[in-house]
Amino acid sequence: MGDGSAAVALSGSPIAVVIAARNEAPRLPLLLADLAAAPQLVGEILVVDGASDDATARVAALAGAAVQASSPGRGRQLALGVASTESPWLLLLHADARLEPGWDRAVRVALGLPDAAWYFDLAIAAAQPALRLVELAVALRSRWRQLPYGDQGLLVPRRLLARAGGVAPIPLMEDLELVLRLRHFSQLRPLGARLQVDGRRWQALGVWQTALANAQLRRSWRRGIPPEALAARYYGSAVRERRRG
Known part of the structure; x- marks a missing residue:
């Protein structure tokens, strides 16, 4: 897809990285260190903090990232970050x-x-062996159904994202909503590199319980349940599991 033109010269640090964060102070510095190792690619790093009550914003700033405050909601945070950066490519994480x-x-x-x-x-x-099956299922879904989700990251030219209508400022399901629109303008392609995500929710809820809960959320969204109601369900269950642990 696209007009067939090549990307900008790599020496121009063409990528703006937009990171949606909330209460991720222990984990965020590791991601920022990964990004700092590629200054020839990454020209902007913006952490959009969704009203964290920990030191997320502070550790991001200490690591050299730009920080922008937002009300909570990944779609809202990512949309704000896209609008606040300028580089021709976007990496949403x-x-x-x-x-x-x-x-x-x-x-x-x-x-x-x-x-x-x-x-x-x-x-x-x-480390659970069942998670290797989850990873395989995600790889097959992404390739054959063209449905990667937000926890896999998204690298996209800014002009292509704009053609697709940008990131919807909704609190949940923003990734699926965006991918479904992007498919009308571009094939979604695997980079051939892995993005490692924190396994705490899979461990807290259990592998199959987490997979089932995620599937139920997607099914509810397709049936027209508002993203705000789904976000309350999703984040409410996460809070309950943290208290239980």
Whole structure:
């Protein structure tokens, strides 16, 4: 997809990284360190903090990232971050992610190809064997159904994102909503590199219970349940599990 033109020269640090964060002070510095290792690619790093009550904003600033305050809600945070950056490419990430070695080489290749939307392969940072099956299922879904989700990251030219209508400022399901629109303008392609996500929710709820809960949320959204109601359900269950633990 796209007009067939190549990406901008790599020496121009063409990527703006937008990170949606809320209460991720222990994990965010590791992601920022991963990004800092590729200054030839990453020209802007913006952490959009969704009203954290921990030191998320402070540790982001100490690590050299720009920080912008927002009300909570990943869609709202990402949309604000996209509007506040200027680089021709965008890398949209969750704050509990880690970029595995070789990610920068994979991104460099993608930037040299005609415009498209790109995603990472999912790796879950927990040891349960069942999670390897989850990762395989995600890889198959992403490739065959063109449905990568937000925890896999999204690398996209700004002009392509604008054509698709940008990120919807909704509190949940913003990733699925965006991917469904992007598919009308671009094939979504795997970068051939992995993005590691924190496994705490999978461990707290259990692997199959988490997969079932996620599937129920998607099904409810497709049936027209408002994202605000789904967010209350999703984040409410996360708070209950933290208290129980």
